[in-house]
Amino acid sequence: MIDFEKELNAEQLDVVFHGDGPCLVLAGAGSGKTRAITYRVAYLMEKGVNPENILLVTFTNKAAGEMKERVKQITGQTSFLPWSGTFHHISYRILKQYAALLGYGNNFTVLDSDDSESLIKICIKEFRPDDTKRFPSASAVASVISFSRNAERPLTEVVEERYPQWLMFLNELHQIATAYEKRKKESNAMDFDDLLINFSILLNQPGVGEKFSSQFQYILVDEYQDTNKIQASIIRKLSVKHKNLLVVGDDAQSIYSFRAATIENILQFEKDYPGAKIYKIETNYRSSEEILLVANSVIENNREQYKKELKTSRRGEKPGLYPQIDQQSEGQFVAEQIEKLLKEGVPPKEIAVLFRAAYHSQMLEVELVSRGIDYDYRGGTRFFERSHIKDILAYLRILNNLSDTAAWLRVLMHEQGVGPAAAQKVIEAVRVLHKPEEVEPTGKGVLSGKALAGFENFILIWNKLSSSVMAPSELIDALVNSAYKDYLDTEFVDSKERLQDIKQLALFAENYEDLSEFLANTTLQESFALPKPGEKKVEKIVLTTVHQAKGLEWTAVFIINLSNGAFPSERSAREPKGLEEERRLFYVAVTRAKKHLYLTYPMAGGAFGDFLSGPSRFLDEIGTELLDDHSLLSTDVTVLNDDSAGITYVPESRPKKIRPGSFLVDVEDL
DNA sequence: GTTTCGGTTCTTTTT
């Protein structure tokens, strides 16, 4: 028997013991919402609900894994939750079973954003007007199309609102969007958005919707503030029968509006689910009061927000504000402080450095490496997105799905003598094929000269891979021993590391028999952590983007590069409601800290240029009495800006709320 | 018509 009363507070207990019917849980940062959800699941299982009948939707697969682990510990049972994961993951699993109903083969490819862009690029070539110089880039076009689909709003509307500068290309954008849909379908491929949309469509099919809404007696959704319209409608369809839906969210932590997430889903919950019960869990178990005061004082500047104040009984030290001369000295400072914390006995895994964008960490990384401090990096190019990993996967993808245009393009362009034109010819000829042995004659038929020679090189590898049936890991091994290894050796100085990565991939692949499932999981798995062979799992400090820090906590947190243009990001701040989202992002960052919080920014030197952008406006929003301000300590320093500007800046004892550097550029002026 | 190469530019956030 689980002693719930002992493990949970009154607010959490109400949620765990909630009877049947829909409910919305508003949970502040650090309030133990994960705890509440996991105990709720444990409670349901103790009550005799079959785990098969519980659907647990989380924001990342990692979160799902952690929750499963905790439920296991609490219940002491070995039975796991078969239906837990991200929306995309669950959608994939079910779509694979029913692919034929929607006109797909069940070996369909899941395209990641890179793949989507390469298909869109082809479509842009087809439809962009010849006489225009500046047409939106493939990634930009991809994001408009994606946003419109996720928000369930017409393309025209999205362009008008978010990208008015492209209104002149509206016709072309429509044509490109249509062509892109067609290409995906012909490639037997779905992008991330298709997974959601097709799942939603699938649930309209009488038999299917019925089956799953019957099966899922209890549905729990975490991070509900970051769901979009389609995700909400999927949940609505799945919960229609039993209506035992529990969603958990915090409107103050909504940071994915660029992916069309909308807090409307939270605001309208009572309307969508009449009779829904609302619970609030507000007691913070994570941070000291001093840290929460900083978080509260910034977030209260947002207009679109429920008024709410996080409360705690913990006392600690004031967060410190540490302006540094430039990015290099910022890196040095942070590294020094980390060394100090480590010396004081803070475990490495309890220390994290947070930043707005992946590339902001470069200077710090240099510094950490030179001091021999090991770190775990989260952000930027993920493992499965590294170019050599994608190369290897592309061969496997073709084997799995001969019409996978994006994979063909990648593989063919690697060969000497084959450029975009020749690749296109092969792709057109090959995509109607069904047997691997037809590839060679068909491809040769459309090529000549150098392109043909290049294609023959590809065929050498191809025949090796397709001659016998191999497991995913064997296929990867075969590739490592092929010409690809030579390619790595000649092209890259770090070919050894790249080869190591590929061996890692092979190791990961050993968990899979089914090729298409393996491939889908490489796309849907946002991260995976295998200790390197022979390497013991060491605890390391963490470097991460704020987005990836969501849901996590550390004893000591550094937020770096807090200058205008960097955080808030200049681009975001220009978007409608962008600044408010940046503020929520800052709020998320601050509330990750349990005891120690360090806020730093470089006074000079932006990411690329050498301008003084000034401290983040969010720093000015913090009451001066709330921070341990170290600005004055550096007044003896003279900062020389770049020569062309000819500005010499001498910090003086600063007036209230204005910090060194803040006189120059404001985000709104950029 | 195609491919390759060298120089330049620009980096948000993620399933």
Added chain:
DNA sequence: GAACCGAAAC
């Protein structure tokens, strides 16, 4: 570092 562009080379 990788994506883009223009010009040279095939």
